[in-house]
Amino acid sequence: MAKPQRSDPAEAIDIRPATVADLAGVIALDEEVTGLVKPEYWHDMFARYGARGTGSGCFLVAGNPARIDGFIVGEVRAWEFGSPPSGWVFAVQVRARLRVLGLGSRLFEAVCARFRAAGIDRVRTMVARDNTVIHSFFRSQGMTAGPFIELEMRLE
Numbered sequence: 001m002a003k004p005q006r007s008d009p010a011e012a013i014d015i016r017p018a019t020v021a022d023l024a025g026v027i028a029l030d031e032e033v034t035g036l037v038k039p040e041y042w043h044d045m046f047a048r049y050g051a052r053g054t055g056s057g058c059f060l061v062a063g064n065p066a067r068i069d070g071f072i073v074g075e076v077r078a079w080e081f082g083s084p085p086s087g088w089v090f091a092v093q094v095r096a097r098l099r100v101l102g103l104g105s106r107l108f109e110a111v112c113a114r115f116r117a118a119g120i121d122r123v124r125t126m127v128a129r130d131n132t133v134i135h136s137f138f139r140s141q142g143m144t145a146g147p148f149i150e151l152e153m154r155l156e
């Protein structure tokens with residue numbers, strides 16, 4: 001199948017800070033992508049990282065309140081694990097039928113622009129080992145393996 005050209009509707013979609021009116025659309029899109037309905041989680045994410053949150057958060061949406069086509073959430077975090085201030089991306093999602101049209105890249109660039117404006121020169125994220133799409137996406141943005149490794153153990 002021919003790859004869609006980047007002159008598509010995705011280019012015209014507005015990217016802006018999330019408002020509370022966008023949350024229903026974010027929850028609906030997340031349900032579409034993950035199959036899970038998590039209203040409390042998204043309201044909490046908005047309270048923490050939305051425009052009226054702590055100030056270091058960044059919650060951006062693509063689309064309008066009637067239909068959210070994508071979103072990205074991140075925050076500047078300082079000195080956790082001994083790390084100097086850096087931007088973290090916690091979540092990025094794009095509506096399935098609008099993928100591979102550049103919208104995810106625009107969302108990522110928009111959050112990076114906000115990190116840069118805050119004086120931050122590094123962005124980090126964490127990805128599931130088996131999610132090849134998200135690996136490919138972040139690699140395409142220029143991200144490579146960082147200096148930390150995640151450890152975990154099961155608590156009985």
Ligand SMILES: CC(C)(COP(=O)(O)OP(=O)(O)OC[C@H]1O[C@@H](n2cnc3c(N)ncnc32)[C@H](O)[C@@H]1OP(=O)(O)O)[C@@H](O)C(=O)NCCC(=O)NCCS
Nearest residue numbers: 091092093094099100101102103104105133134136137140
């Ligand atoms: C990851 C995701 C946000 C990417 O959004 P997108 O709008 O499709 O991304 P872009 O169109 O900007 O793609 C940029 C690059 O990412 C890579 N990429 C994106 N989708 C890909 C796929 N399905 N397979 C391989 N590479 C892919 C490509 O290198 C692409 O560049 P190219 O089109 O020049 O080849 C989207 O696929 C998504 O929402 N996935 C499901 C949610 C998810 O897993 N989120 C991560 C956990 S929070």
